[in-house]
Amino acid sequence: MRTQEVRCFARALNCSPEQLSVFDLLSGAPSLQELSPFDVVLLGGSGDYSVAQGGPWLPAALDAMRELNEFDKPTFASCWGFQAMARALGGEVVSDPSRAELGTVRVRLTSAGRQDPVFASLGDEFEAQMGHQDIVVRLPPDAVLLASTDRVENQAFHFANKPIYCTQFHPELDRSGLIERVEAYPRYVEEIAKMSLLEFADRHCREASGTDALLQHFVRTVLA
Secondary structure, three states, X not given: OHHHHHHHHHXXXXXXXXXXXXXXXXXXXXOHHHXXXXXXXXXXXXXXXOOOOOOOOHHHHHHHHHHHHHOOOOEEEEOHHHHHHHHHOOOEEEEOHHHOEEEEEEEEEOHHHHHOOOOHHHOOEEEEEEEEOEXXXXXXXXXXXXXXXXXXXXXXXXXXXXXXEEEOOOOXXXXXXXXXXXXXXXXXXXXXHOOOHHHHHHHHOOOOHHHOOHHHHHXXXXXX
8 A cells, every 4th residue: 555655645745746755664764864855754554564563673663763753853643653653752552443443533632732833723623534443542751632532532642842743543544545545454344344345435434624734734834
């Protein structure tokens, strides 16, 4: 799904896919020298890998998160990236299918989120695309909680005085992007939604136009 992920981020950022370069964290961590030419780092992820369950590739990936934080590199992390950034900086991530979220889910801002320059434009509540069963149950010590859902408290955070924002939801996905993503990981629909893909798309996938501009707000804010 690498090509699809790049295409979705490009759509949300209103830029060309050619403006995005891919680094596969399974191959190790990028050096600061490799990252220096880029304005912003985007952290997505694959449904095939779990921050909670780990793997031989995870320590280097978490080291990369710590370096991004230490050197104040403008970074937006969604879903797997949200979980990895939380764990790397002292939070806790668990696998909990009972709190899995899949589809278009209503999210509400915290008081900090309503005052945040990136998130405030979303309004008190908005809908967002979701697909996860790993849960951040404890945020890093210096993280500021920005949003929650009824099922999962920690849905978005940023680090105080740093240009780093993280969301459990996928602001890069529209409805068609979400459906295309779950088609690639059909076990999520089978295990979490417990219905056919066609029924899931019809009942649980809606447009989430409120988050469409979030990544552009982020870029304008952190690069101002």
